Amino acid sequence: MLIAERIPLDELSSRGESSSFLQTAFWARHKERFGWKSEAIRWKREDQEGTLLILLRTLPAGLVLAYVPEGPDWTAGKEDRETFLVELSQELRGILPLGCFFIRYDLPEFSVFDEPAPSFNTVLKKAPLDIQPPDTxxxxxxxxxxxxxxxxxxxxxxxxxxxxxxxxxxxxxxxxxxxxxxxxxxxxxxxxxxxxxxxxxxxxxxxxxxxxxxxxxxxxxxxxxxxxxxxxxxxxxxxxxxxxxxxxxxxxxxxxxxxxxxxxxxxxxxxxxxxxxxxxxxxxxxxxxxxxxxxxxxxxxxxxxxRHKPGAWDYPYSRLLYLVYRLLESMRKFYHKRWKKR
Incomplete structure (x- = not known):
């Protein structure tokens, strides 16, 4: 069973397993200056626990998207990563705003050199756009x-x-x-x-x-x-x-x-x-x-x-709203990657 609760923002640095700067209090405060809100979460699942920074962006009509940069820690639920992420997403639904229609994870696990990046094939959906660079x-x-x-x-x-x-x-x-x-x-x-x-x-x-x-x-x-x-x-x-x-x-x-x-x-x-x-x-x-x-x-x-990371993966809370958003995001990707660079 997985449980999650809110914690003070500054506890991200002291309790978080992830070493990424994208999972720190200073990054949360920086993004808050430019239109994002943040939630600091502590989760526990059997003998594992960790903290998580979630960034929230308000869209028109009261809709909200949730974004987790470089998290959760890649060791969490390592034996069945997708099951863990699904359980975490379901638990977070009670903490996130009512208008939140999906949560996006920019995952930190990686493969090396020519090995394919980790991926998922059941509940999680590959995002049309990656936020952080998946290859480095x-x-x-x-x-x-x-x-x-x-x-x-x-x-x-x-x-x-x-x-x-x-x-x-x-x-x-x-x-x-x-x-x-x-x-x-x-x-x-x-x-x-x-x-x-x-x-x-x-x-x-x-x-x-x-x-x-x-x-x-x-x-x-x-x-x-x-x-x-x-x-x-x-x-x-x-x-x-x-x-x-x-x-x-x-x-x-x-x-x-x-x-x-x-x-x-x-x-x-x-x-x-x-x-x-x-x-x-x-x-x-x-x-x-x-x-x-x-x-x-x-x-x-x-x-x-x-290193090749899996990039951004989504867990939809509302399938209809998520499908509409995916379509708009795919159009944005085409504009920035193809049309704008002609």
């Missing part, structure tokens, strides 16, 4: 930077050296330089045809984490002489580092500032005692025809373990 590459930092450097592809090591030789300068920047970074991010979004949040979204993240003891956000900038070429935002959470956002100019890309930035961030992660560095999103395979094939080559060039 994670670097092992436990042996330090030098073994990591030796394991990188030859071209990646060459580009890191080239940036240093040409005089690309990397700095750990104060958050007051975030507006400079955002100017580059807008250029990147236009060049690569990707959607980005308003400036306040990134500013709020830095504000929330300025005094956080277990999580820290850093802005690294790359310059040549006095010209800003690129910048990345990296999150350090417990023993994990995650490359969240990257921006670059259209100028002097031949100086390889993106490689210098990642090298700097990796060294910083090692110095902080991090054991993993998550590149946080790659295309699902090494397909040269994929629109983001260059991103795949860039990120996998640093080595690491390629």
């Amino acid at each position: 590459v994670v670097l092992d930092l436990s042996q330090g930077y030098e073994p990591l450097l030796r394991a990188m592809r030859k071209k990646t090591r060459y580009n890191i050296g080239l940036a240093a030789k040409k005089g690309v300068r990397i700095e750990k920047a104060h958050p007051d330089r975030l507006d400079d970074w955002y100017s580059l991010y807008r250029i990147t979004a236009q060049r690569d045809k990707i959607g980005i949040h308003p400036f306040a979204y990134y500013e709020n993240l830095f504000s929330l984490l300025s005094e956080n003891k277990e999580s820290r956000l850093e802005l690294f900038l790359a310059s040549f002489e006095e010209e800003l070429l690129a910048g990345i935002i990296v999150l350090f959470h417990k023993n994990e580092a995650t490359y969240l956002y990257g921006a670059s100019s259209n100028e002097k890309r031949n100086l390889m500032p993106a490689y210098a930035l990642q090298s700097f961030a990796l060294k910083e992660a090692v110095s902080r005692g991090c054991t993993t560095y998550d590149m946080f999103g790659i295309p699902p395979s090494n397909d040269p025809d994929h629109p983001m094939a260059g991103l795949y080559r860039f990120k996998t060039g640093f080595g690491g373990e390629i």
